Amino acid sequence: MWTIAGEGIHPIHEKKLTSSIAVEDLKLPDKVVIPLSQHIGAPCEPLVKIGDHVKKYQKIGEPKGFVSAPVHASISGKVIAIGRFSHPSGNQSQSIVIESDGKDEPIDGLAEHRDYLNLDPKELKDIIVNAGIVGMGGATFPTHVKLSPPKEKKIDVVILNGAECEPYLTADDRLMTEMPGEVAEGMKILMHIMGVKEGYIGIEDDKPGAIEAIRKAIAGTSIRLITVEKKYPQGAEKQLIKSVLGKEVPSGGLPMDIGVIVQNVGTAVAIYNAVRYGIPLIERIVTVTGHGIKRPGNFRVRIGTLLEHVITECGGLVGDPGKIIFGGPMMGIAQYTLHVPVLKGTSGVLVMPKEEVLLEDFRACIRCGRCVQACPIRLLPNMYSVLAEAEKPKEAEKYYVLDCIECGCCTYVCPSGRPIVHQIRYIKAEMRKAKNKVA
Amino acid sequence: MAEQAVAEKEEKRRRLEEPTPKLVLTSSPHALGEDSIERVMWSVVLSLLPATLVGLYFFGWDAFQVIVISIASALGAEALYQKISGHKNTIKDGSAAVTGLLLALTLPPASPWWLSIIGGFFAIIIVKQLYGGLGYNPFNPALMSRVFLLIAFPLQMTQWPVPHPLFSGIDARTGATPLGELQVARLMGKGIGKAAELNLWDAFIGNIGGSIGEVSALALLIGGAYLLYKQYISWHIPVSMIGTVLVFSGIFWMINPEKYVNPMFHLLTGGLIIGAFFMATDMVTCPVTLKGQLLFGFGCGLITIIIRMWGGYPEGVSFAIVLMNIATPMIDIYLRPTRYGARKAEVKS
Numbered sequence: 133m134w135t136i137a138g139e140g141i142h143p144i145h146e147k148k149l150t151s152s153i154a155v156e157d158l159k160l161p162d163k164v165v166i167p168l169s170q171h172i173g174a175p176c177e178p179l180v181k182i183g184d185h186v187k188k189y190q191k192i193g194e195p196k197g198f199v200s201a202p203v204h205a206s207i208s209g210k211v212i213a214i215g216r217f218s219h220p221s222g223n224q225s226q227s228i229v230i231e232s233d234g235k236d237e238p239i240d241g242l243a244e245h246r247d248y249l250n251l252d253p254k255e256l257k258d259i260i261v262n263a264g265i266v267g268m269g270g271a272t273f274p275t276h277v278k279l280s281p282p283k284e285k286k287i288d289v290v291i292l293n294g295a296e297c298e299p300y301l302t303a304d305d306r307l308m309t310e311m312p313g314e315v316a317e318g319m320k321i322l323m324h325i326m327g328v329k330e331g332y333i334g335i336e337d338d339k340p341g342a343i344e345a346i347r348k349a350i351a352g353t354s355i356r357l358i359t360v361e362k363k364y365p366q367g368a369e370k371q372l373i374k375s376v377l378g379k380e381v382p383s384g385g386l387p388m389d390i391g392v393i394v395q396n397v398g399t400a401v402a403i404y405n406a407v408r409y410g411i412p413l414i415e416r417i418v419t420v421t422g423h424g425i426k427r428p429g430n431f432r433v434r435i436g437t438l439l440e441h442v443i444t445e446c447g448g449l450v451g452d453p454g455k456i457i458f459g460g461p462m463m464g465i466a467q468y469t470l471h472v473p474v475l476k477g478t479s480g481v482l483v484m485p486k487e488e489v490l491l492e493d494f495r496a497c498i499r500c501g502r503c504v505q506a507c508p509i510r511l512l513p514n515m516y517s518v519l520a521e522a523e524k525p526k527e528a529e530k531y532y533v534l535d536c537i538e539c540g541c542c543t544y545v546c547p548s549g550r551p552i553v554h555q556i557r558y559i560k561a562e563m564r565k566a567k568n569k570v571a
Numbered sequence: 572m573a574e575q576a577v578a579e580k581e582e583k584r585r586r587l588e589e590p591t592p593k594l595v596l597t598s599s600p601h602a603l604g605e606d607s608i609e610r611v612m613w614s615v616v617l618s619l620l621p622a623t624l625v626g627l628y629f630f631g632w633d634a635f636q637v638i639v640i641s642i643a644s645a646l647g648a649e650a651l652y653q654k655i656s657g658h659k660n661t662i663k664d665g666s667a668a669v670t671g672l673l674l675a676l677t678l679p680p681a682s683p684w685w686l687s688i689i690g691g692f693f694a695i696i697i698v699k700q701l702y703g704g705l706g707y708n709p710f711n712p713a714l715m716s717r718v719f720l721l722i723a724f725p726l727q728m729t730q731w732p733v734p735h736p737l738f739s740g741i742d743a744r745t746g747a748t749p750l751g752e753l754q755v756a757r758l759m760g761k762g763i764g765k766a767a768e769l770n771l772w773d774a775f776i777g778n779i780g781g782s783i784g785e786v787s788a789l790a791l792l793i794g795g796a797y798l799l800y801k802q803y804i805s806w807h808i809p810v811s812m813i814g815t816v817l818v819f820s821g822i823f824w825m826i827n828p829e830k831y832v833n834p835m836f837h838l839l840t841g842g843l844i845i846g847a848f849f850m851a852t853d854m855v856t857c858p859v860t861l862k863g864q865l866l867f868g869f870g871c872g873l874i875t876i877i878i879r880m881w882g883g884y885p886e887g888v889s890f891a892i893v894l895m896n897i898a899t900p901m902i903d904i905y906l907r908p909t910r911y912g913a914r915k916a917e918v919k920s
Contacts, residue, residue: 141604143602144602212578213578213579215578215579216579222596229578299602370911370912374911380911380912381911381912382912383910383911383912383913384912385912449592452592452593453592453594454594454595455594455595455596455597455601456594457599457601459599461599461600461601461602462599462600462601462602463599463600464599464601465599466594466595466596466597466598466599466601467594467596468594468596469594470592482601489595489601490603491595491597495608495705495706496703496704496705496706496707497706498608498611498666498705498706498854498855499706499854499855499856499857499859500611500803500854500859501854501858501859501860502606504859504860504908505805505861507908508911509910509911509912510908510909510910510911511908511910512859512860512903512907514859531907532910535910535911535912538599540599540600543600543603544600544602544603544604545604545606546603546604546606547606547607547608547610547611548607548608548706549603549607551597551598553598553599553600554597554598557598
């Protein structure tokens with residue numbers, strides 16, 4: 133079995149809520165709020181003014197730097213506001229608000245390429261940049277940047293990440309089950325761009341449907357399917373590389389340092405759509421789930437659709453909600469308002485009812501060591517937790533706290549209910565502060 | 572611009588006026604496992620039940636008294652200390668009950684009632700609470716307390732009734748533990764004396780002299796297996812501690828069986844098994860890393876066998892574990908797991 137042996141955890145699963153529900157188009161909203169920053173890197177400059185009429189697929193935000201990605205109108209209609217609106221990250225962010233004209237009218241002249249594998253890699257990368265494609269697994273790193281490693285870093289392997297190890301989420305599962313051909317073609321484009329022969333798709337073994345579909349789709353190609361054990365955080369980039377290749381990314385480094393590029397399966401489909409049909413990234417599959425939502429499912433949602441609309445279309449809430457989370461329960465971000473938009477990196481909307489949200493005081497560390505055994509980076513979370521509590525963030529640096537990927541395994545297993553990841557974030561923030569002061 | 576102002580104003584109005592449900596905001600992860608301190612501690616109590624029952628069977632009313640008074644004393648000490656110091660009462664978390672029970676199981680069956688009371692108070696107040704309470708104590712409270720009692724009250728701590736099973740009609744009388752006999756023979760220059768005559772089956776089921784909870788290897792192994800199955804302990808400490816004792820005693824036994832007893836004797840007598848599964852594995856006082864636990868177990872085993880073979884006490888398990896407790900913080904720092912992607916030059920740091 134391909135796996136991260138000895139590390140990680142087996143948290144709640146809860147994928148059955150939605151894993152067999154086919155992807156469905158969510159009813160188009162009357163209005164979308166499209167943040168100019170939906171990716172890691174510089175925000176975009178708006179290309180439209182209030183009052184402008186825009187069509188679907190029209191580019192409305194131009195990137196300001198290399199590490200950035202443009203944004204596009206996801207519906208046709210009128211720009212009614214440009215300003216700071218609530219962003220799922222918890223802040224407010226410069227956004228463009230489009231009021232629908234109800235026509236969903238696309239722009240003309242999308243560039244189609246039937247013979248895309250004969251295109252020059254440079255040309256393909258330009259298509260990807262212009263389509264605004266970012267990592268859709270949640271990290272939202274601009275894809276073209278990942279595909280442009282410095283010359284001295286030779287890339288030999290492309291891995292597609294279909295592990296989807298977060299509990300509850302099934303968006304990638306459905307995507308692979310329903311559109312395996314697009315996944316495979318996207319992968320071929322990626323391999324062609326990088327000029328590599330070795331390509332792997334890693335899928336957790338709790339997705340037999342997706343595994344079967346992908347197996348058929350890649351038959352006769354040089355792409356290999358790797359079934360990895362269902363274990364969290366198998367789908368974290370570094371862990372997947374370890375499971376698939378048996379290699380570790382150097383601490384503080386990037387996968388490209390060992391000649392590897394990892395892309396999410398959703399990103400591969402977005403790349404295929406952009407290259408083959410000229411369609412920019414304006415929608416994605418979102419798993420709307422949890423015991424606090426009436427009609428859970430997997431939906432094709434336009435970027436910028438407000439959470440409120442998503443919830444209404446899914447039959448509304450069941451009882452009082454406790455938490456509403458963008459992403460999964462292990463690494464997702466809790467939302468404070470329903471007026472936040474779905475972004476390119478929003479893989480799920482999880483509604484936890486009040487009863488599931490327990491707020492208890494944490495207690496002393498009893499040094500049981502479970503966090504140490506669970507940590508997929510093999511760090512000492514107990515140490516960070518105690519040092520954070522004692523307000524000694526500096527000490528934690530000695531124990532490589534910066535290597536922490538904040539996957540949440542330590543907090544999940546802690547019998548004392550200590551908010552270890554939160555304490556680690558505190559330490560990291562304090563370290564950043566101290567560094568800024570010196571600089 | 573007017574339209575923008577209207578839209579922003581609208582957004583603001585909605586944020587302020589619309590009944591957005593009250594949502595909880597905490598940072599991830601949002602799902603938590605089900606384990607708690609209570610669950611861990613009461614599982615340990617449960618795992619000690621077989622050994623406790625065997626102790627009651629062989630030592631009857633005497634043992635019952637020791638167990639009840641020790642637990643009551645530990646709980647009472649915890650409640651009293653927390654009342655006086657103004658801390659939250661935590662006797663429900665089960666840790667004081669574990670301490671009381673473990674203490675009782677390491678006491679001689681016929682020890683006087685006041686020994687249990689002193690032991691319980693010493694364990695909870697001196698060894699645990701004064702260091703900051705659960706999680707902060709460097710030494711295993713029950714064991715440290717036992718060591719204190721052994722040094723302060725040597726007479727009462729070495730009165731060993733011979734097992735007298737319930738309803739068997741045998742009267743209680745005192746004898747020596749197998750390890751005690753071995754020590755006497757050793758000190759008198761008589762080699763291993765009668766130790767070779769020990770019936771290993773009796774030692775395995777618990778029909779030998781010794782502390783209440785340590786006599787039955789079988790009952791302890793059942794409890795230990797339960798803790799391993801529940802993953803409240805890992806195999807590293809028991810295996811390395813017991814393995815070290817077996818290997819060392821085995822080497823000497825093979826060299827000179829006239830002078831050294833066979834390793835099975837060491838395994839089945841005294842407190843090796845209860846120590847290896849229930850004392851050395853105490854979460855608070857043993858290393859958190861698995862590599863560290865292997866070294867910790869090795870140290871416990873080594874000190875145990877040295878004391879048993881050449882020391883001034885017949886038994887060395889308690890001393891070995893509290894001595895190794897001292898090393899725990901250092902082991903934790905030096906035997907860290909090699910982190911993911913560590914560059915070679917840094918691996919050792």
